[in-house]
Amino acid sequence: MKVGILLAGCGVFDGAEIHEATLTLYFLDKAGVETVIMAPNIKQKDVINHLTGEPMNEERNVLVEAARIARGNIKDINDVKAEDIDALIMPGGYGVAKNFSNFLEKGAEADVIPEVKRLLVDMFKAGKPIGAICISPVIVAAALREAKPTVTIGTDIDVAKAIEDMGARHLACPVNEMVVDEENKIVTTPAYMLGKTIKDVAEGIEKLVNKVIELAKK
């Protein structure tokens, strides 16, 4: 079995959340599953100084930065087809919202960038499971509006409302649990949308990873 991991860069404030991405890789490897790490070859929306929280006056590329988490072993998402993988997992981080969509500006009306939308739609049509961590369920809900999936981003009222305005159903969920939409094969967990420490986040991600693998076997 091969599971794709879609990264939005490298760092919680402008890219992929590093702990969520690493723990996803860890639990997949522990389960004996091969991984295909990927990212879109696009410019980051912004570069945030993670020490100060302030924007930096420079440009970085999502694929090049995501390669740091992948130790260089990463593909351009345009080179990955739904038929190449048995499931797809998206770790979170602000970069998911900022680099994969215009969710911060447009809320429920958000569009997903074509590179990411294409793979999500193809995975869904192929009946292959999608796992979405942290803020990523927003992208799944925006890309798969017709499916009206049931997802969680934890307990954030504003983001939950935007998700419901997209036509999806939102369920509140604690950090160490997940929400499973068996029909649509979509699994979600709040991670750092709610979690205070890495141990709590890991608990939810481990459950998500194992559920995605189980759904991929069906």
Next chain:
Amino acid sequence: MKVGILLAGCGVFDGAEIHEATLTLYFLDKAGVETVIMAPNIKQKDVINHLTGEPMNEERNVLVEAARIARGNIKDINDVKAEDIDALIMPGGYGVAKNFSNFLEKGAEADVIPEVKRLLVDMFKAGKPIGAICISPVIVAAALREAKPTVTIGTDIDVAKAIEDMGARHLACPVNEMVVDEENKIVTTPAYMLGKTIKDVAEGIEKLVNKVIELAKK
């Protein structure tokens, strides 16, 4: 109990190895231990494009980049004293060798930068344990030459010889194991110096973390 984590940036080829750093944080949190993440406020030796392996024509700061792994919760190493923490763990990555020392140029004659050497020497003098992962034992051996510690970096013959030329003793060790120098309270594991996948690396790091905690309690 508080354990310090010393990072050399963010990314295996020019900074801290991301999986090793994240897994260290995970296993410490799982053990109920508080962490103090730190890095020196210095320029990186270089910036490597992790997709191509080639140098990039830009500058980055070790503390600012390490803050990505720490989610912003990080200190300048100059603001951390040995009395503030009960143990110190150093994840690996090429950045440890390149940003903390001139090991790549000088081998066994390498110097360790004063910011890092000061804390290592103070921890050792205070009888507090040090855990060193991957290439980091080189820095420990170079900073604590008089202690002649017993360490491992796996099975790399050239690096092992340089460590022995520094006066330390090197023991070969598999990726899922560790070497414990009980007298000097120094614990080391090869991680990605030897490991092929994150699961193997995690096994050695979990053992190291738990041994460091045990030694800190003595």
